[in-house]
Amino acid sequence: MVRTMEQTLTLEQPLTSGALETDGADEAGGPHARWHLSGFPNYRHALPVDEISASKITEKEFLDNYVNRNRPCVLKGAVRHWPAFTRWRQIDYLTSRTANQKVEIASYPGPELIAWAEPKLKKTLLDDVAATHREMPLHDFLNEVPRQGDYFVLPACPIEPGSPMAQLEADIGGYRFLPSPKRALLYTPYRAFIYRDSYTDWHFHSTDETLMTQVVGDKEVLILPPDNASWQALLPVIRENGYLFDVDTHKFPQFGQLQPIRAIVEEGDALYIPVFWWHAVQSLGAEFGITVASTFMTPLHINGDLRFPAMRKLFGTYIRTRHAPLLLAMVAYSLGYRMVQRFLSVLESPRRV
Numbered sequence: 001m002v003r004t005m006e007q008t009l010t011l012e013q014p015l016t017s018g019a020l021e022t023d024g025a026d027e028a029g030g031p032h033a034r035w036h037l038s039g040f041p042n043y044r045h046a047l048p049v050d051e052i053s054a055s056k057i058t059e060k061e062f063l064d065n066y067v068n069r070n071r072p073c074v075l076k077g078a079v080r081h082w083p084a085f086t087r088w089r090q091i092d093y094l095t096s097r098t099a100n101q102k103v104e105i106a107s108y109p110g111p112e113l114i115a116w117a118e119p120k121l122k123k124t125l126l127d128d129v130a131a132t133h134r135e136m137p138l139h140d141f142l143n144e145v146p147r148q149g150d151y152f153v154l155p156a157c158p159i160e161p162g163s164p165m166a167q168l169e170a171d172i173g174g175y176r177f178l179p180s181p182k183r184a185l186l187y188t189p190y191r192a193f194i195y196r197d198s199y200t201d202w203h204f205h206s207t208d209e210t211l212m213t214q215v216v217g218d219k220e221v222l223i224l225p226p227d228n229a230s231w232q233a234l235l236p237v238i239r240e241n242g243y244l245f246d247v248d249t250h251k252f253p254q255f256g257q258l259q260p261i262r263a264i265v266e267e268g269d270a271l272y273i274p275v276f277w278w279h280a281v282q283s284l285g286a287e288f289g290i291t292v293a294s295t296f297m298t299p300l301h302i303n304g305d306l307r308f309p310a311m312r313k314l315f316g317t318y319i320r321t322r323h324a325p326l327l328l329a330m331v332a333y334s335l336g337y338r339m340v341q342r343f344l345s346v347l348e349s350p351r352r353v
């Protein structure tokens with residue numbers, strides 16, 4: 001059985017009685033309107049994310065303009081050259097190249113940050129995880145997923161030696177704008193998400209950079225910056241509700257003020273999701289889809305930057321543990337990096353007269 005940390009953090013949660021903030025965008029409703037991204041506050045006024053042709057951006061431009069500045073972007077056509085781009089839409093091909101091991105399948109989306117929920121809520125949430133996940137042979141799942149139906153997801157299956165998807169790694173071709181990524185600290189380099197009608201609730205990655213790569217199918221992503229406004233609006237909801245859809249904006253007025261950024265990630269594109277940025281994801285269309293989450297190491301000056309609320313929380317959690325020396329070194333490095341950058345920018349700016 002393949003089970004990941006992400007799977008343990010997914011669960012079913014009963015609907016609240018709170019008012020759904022539709023912003024008028026999802027008035028048609030439907031069985032899954034409660035978690036549809038169009039119900040998020042200010043959806044109609046969502047800001048665009050940078051879109052760049054993957055064939056035109058250099059590695060230096062990608063690193064300088066996005067990774068080292070902790071800014072998201074969509075890289076159009078990033079993986080159209082991958083053999084996976086044509087092969088993986090055929091179920092017969094997938095079953096012929098995978099081992100029929102048991103995997104854990106989710107039948108309902110849910111909160112991602114159970115650890116931060118109030119103690120009395122945690123047990124309910126964990127019970128719901130157990131109730132909405134089940135084991136099944138991978139090939140049974142692959143034969144079922146193309147059929148029409150509700151939420152049905154195989155989340156985060158590593159593509160690496162020893163996993164049922166090990167052979168599929170041969171179909172992955174890398175990224176021209178990032179030819180030699182540094183290996184991520186926490187995640188394996190490639191994880192596959194195979195799904196229909198999927199939704200992933202709001203969360204962020206506390207370490208490692210992600211290229212959310214659409215091999216089959218399109219996805220929509222809402223994004224929030226890793227600033228104090230996002231933190232102060234989302235944390236109370238996580239503590240009291242455990243999930244971040246169908247939120248009562250009268251009870252949580254700061255949540256209603258959030259201003260999302262919106263990205264459409266089409267087949268062949270990759271969305272660069274920097275560490276600490278909040279995001280919620282849903283599939284588009286009724287067909288099944290496959291996402292590959294590719295990860296690489298976060299620059300140290302980003303991971304050690306205490307201006308990020310998430311980093312401050314991590315710092316507070318681990319500073320009294322054996323990880324304290326590493327934390328302090330990261331923070332000192334980040335501070336030094338920013339001082340040097342500021343000094344260089346002063347040197348390069350035109351002299352005042």
Ligand SMILES: [Fe+2]
Pocket residue numbers: 203204205279
């Ligand atoms: Fe994510």
